[in-house]
Amino acid sequence: MDKAVEAPEPAQDGDCCGCGHDRAPDAGEARAPAGHTRWTVEGMDCASCAATIERALAGLPGVSDIRVSVANGTMALALDETLTDDATVGKTVSALGYRATRLGETERAVETGEGGEAGRRWWRMPKARHALFGGMLVAAAFAADTLLPELGRWAFLVAILVVAWPVARRAVTAARLGSPFTIEMLMTVAVIGAVVIGETAEAAVVVFLFAVGEVLEGLAAAKARSGLKALGALIPRTALVEEDGGLREVAAADLRIGQTVAVRAGERVPADGTVLDGLSNVDEAAITGESVPVTKEPGARAFAGSVNHEASLRVRVDRAPEDTTIARIVTLVEEAQEAKAPTERFIDSFSRYYMPAVVAAALLVAVLPPLLGYGGWQDWAYRGLALLLIGCPCALVISVPAAIASGLSSAARHGMLVKGGAVMEMLAKAETVAFDKTGTLTRGEPAVTDIVARDGDGARVLALAAALEAESSHPLAKAICERADAEEAPRPVAEAVRTVAGKGVAGRVGGRDVFVGAPRFALEAGEMDEALRETARTLEADGKTVAIVMEAGVAQGVIGLRDEPRADAADGIAALGRAGIDAVMLTGDNARTAQAIAGELGLKARAEMLPEAKVEAVRELAAGRTVVMVGDGVNDAPALASASVGIAMGSGTDVAMEAADAGLMRSAVLDVARLIGLACTTMRTIRQNVAIALGLKAVFLVTTVIGATGLWVAVLADTGATVLVTLNAMRLLMALKPATARRRQDAMPPEGAPEPA
Known part of the structure; x- marks a missing residue:
């Protein structure tokens, strides 16, 4: 069967200036x-x-x-x-x-x-200080050129030397170490060429603009890393450890498994562990994406980085600091951002050939026209130097990793962990989503859905059943007792309680014999009227498990139980349907229960499937289509590994999380649609970035060749495009919005859609 396992475990785990698959790479x-x-x-x-x-x-x-x-x-x-x-x-x-x-x-x-x-504040960064000083030197050079024209050229040369020296030094070092085609080298050649042809003022402006561009690119890159830094900042630095009857403050990184820590109201939990004492609401939004604080009581799990809101808690540490949930999330996001998507690998490869081609084209522009008699050498040399700067593919190559990094960080902030840009690309192509049932589409544990009493007294029927089931560890018994507690039903004392192997449980309540079991065995214990029999048949037809409560040989009522769908399951399936994505359920449960759940949620179902059958079904679905598999149990791991993309529910097992390409920390079916929507938005952002980078270069390439724009505009075009694509990518760090690519505009639930429980 596809039964969920209880422990909720999270997943473990360029060259911009020089240089149809079946499964996403791991x-x-x-x-x-x-x-x-x-x-x-x-x-x-x-x-x-x-x-x-x-x-x-x-x-x-x-x-x-x-x-x-x-x-x-x-x-x-x-x-x-x-x-x-x-x-x-x-x-x-x-x-x-x-x-x-x-x-x-x-x-x-x-x-x-x-x-x-x-x-650091931006003005304290070395590149910013260098740009500011360079700006003052260039301004002073212009002033000197105005007041003392005979000294102007020398003032510009001084400004150029000071501002361009670090750039030239890096260019020479990179060339000596094997990277001759860098933006620093292009800038150095362009500035030297401009000085040689007498354009010292423009050369000074160019190096100053380049310095400013480096500052802007640095700020944009730092901002793009902000999502990951925000995750890292959640890890507390200190903890209060109980020792010798008192509390001692220690570094959180020094905590050991088995120690007990005190977490006061308003503080972050310093380590993953189990609550020993206390009752409080804890905000886990940063770890699981759950927007509503979760009540923590003795026995509950607590995650490092979550915020304790109301009262003090005592927590026993059960994970080392480097292995906490938040640390593993950060590690996963780090590793995912390092993994290059296919599009990014293509752009990187393309740039290695592109850069030498640009240098060759600039050389031809500088030499060929004057050789053919179409203008002077100085004019065409100037245009060739400008073309060198226009041709730098900074914006083109950064366009993909910036978007991928922002998309991965945004997903992590919302409790959706994705193992790399390749997975993002594949998710954006999703055409079919296959779901496991138990623990994925459903809660993973039975709940009482119906109580029908012969005489209308449902509370008494529930009380009798709970009296016998109180000491049982069976999931159905637990569900009955939880329902009785929720309704505050009286709990009479049961005597001589015994399990009737394979049939049910029997005992005495108030001096009368009571039996709770399946309908076919209940008849062996006494009589049941036709109305209750029909009720039992109807509930079974709906895929529910039926328990008959017998007292003194007479059926007193019927209790229906079922592993109910998650609160957001129907909305999640509907969101996929609106996006044109097919959904199918693959389950090891019986056909009747599977069809009942599938009919309620609005998707197709394949039932009574062993793990190997699920793998075959996924492979069959994947014939010519991109298939996403969503599951949570050990038996789902093979199917998760076989799909184009495997997504594991956060409530599932470590095996499932390791086999999957992505994980949903809050186990919400709606998050499948949200994640696919985010992937589509990420890919659309990449296409926008590539269009911006190539479009600006095409425009300024033409204007440079015809002589309409010069060196300083070339620098602005390159730097401006790089900053634009980075800022565009950073939009993905905002809260998830219902905006996706192609047919996916409806894959994201509307703004008013209910959050998963």
Whole structure:
């Protein structure tokens, strides 16, 4: 059967200037393997930075498998310290104009806003100070040129030298280390060329605009990382540990499994654990996406990073700090942002050929027309230099990773974890969604749905049944007792309670024999009138489990139970249907129950399926279509792995979460439609970004060749396009909206749609 397992476990887990599938690649492809060192890198703004660093480090002996992530500001590499040490790696990265710091084994790469680039005001950043100083020098040069024209050229040369020197140094270093085609090199060549042809004033403006552009790109990149940094900031820094009858403040990172921590009202829970004492409402929105605070009482699970609202709680730590739910979410998002989507890989590959082609085209523009007699050398040399700057593909290459990173961060903020950009791309192509039933479309545990009494006294029938079932651990018994407690039904004392193997439970209540069991066995214990028999048949036809309550040999009533659909299941299926996405239920349950649930929710059903049958069904559905499988149990893992994209419910098992490509932390069916909608919006944003990048370049390419625009406009075009595509991508960090691509505009539920329970 496809029964849910109870423990809710979360998922474990460039070259912008130079350089039809069946299943999305696993997130593990981007994961730094054991034995790799991990570093934070400050100063990276775009994919060109990553490509330059990768090429430079690849030339060092003992350095291999380099993985640089602009989205996270990190890099991982395999390092043979007998050939190259940490200091050499750091110096090499520093020579390129960045700052690399090695992380310890348990240190996180996520900045929390109290250090590094995230903790500085923009005007305190080195690039910003350099741009401000450069601006003053250029302004002074213009003033000198106006007041003392004979000194103007020299003033501009001084400004150029000061502002362009760091750029030129990085260009030469990158070229020496294997990256000759970088924006720094193009800028250096363009400025030198402008000085040679006598355009010193414009050269000064160009280098100043370039410096300003670097600041803007840095700010945009930092903002794009804000979603992940916000997650990292949720992890508390300190905790109050109970020791020797008192409380002692310790670093949260030093907590050990088995310790007891006190969480006062208004504080964040410092570690994952079990509540030992106290009753309070806790806000888990940052971890599960659940908008309503959850009541925590003894025995309940508490997650690190959640906020305790009302009263103090005592929590026993049961996970190490590096293995808490929020830490694992951050790790998953980091790894997912490092995994390149197919579109991103194509753009990266394209840029390696594009850049040399731009240099060749600029050279032809500068040389060919004057050779053929169409103008002077200086004029065409100027246009060729401008073309060098226009051709830089910064905006084109950053357009994809910026959108993917923002989409992944937005999903994580809403309790939807996606293992990489490749999964996002595949989700946007979804045509069929296959659901498991128990624990996915339904709650995963039975509940009492109907109570029909022979004499109309349903409360007495429920009380009799609860009296016998009170000591049983059977799920049906638990459901009956929970319903009795909810209705505050009287609980008479039962005596001589015994289980009748395979049939039900019997005992004595108030001196009278009572039996609770299935209809076919109830007749063995006494009589049942035709009205109750018909009621039992009707409930069974609706896919419900029926229990007959017998007293003194006479049927007193019928209780119907069923694993009911989740509150948002029907809305979630309807949202998929409005988007033109087919939905089907694959379940190991019996056909009658499956059809009843499927009919209520409005989707097709295939019942009585073993795990291998589910795999075959997914493969059959996937013939020529993109299939998403949603499940939660161990038996769903093979089907999740076989689908184009596997989505695991957060209430499911670790096995299901590991096999899946995405996870829904709050186990909401509506979130399937929301996630597909977000994926479609992400892909639409990518298309918009590519159009912006290529469109602006096409326009200014023409205006540059015909001489309508010059060097400084070329710099503005490149920098402006990069900032525009980054800002456009950052819109995905906003709250999820019902806006998606192609036919998916209805895949997202309307603004007034109910939130999942």
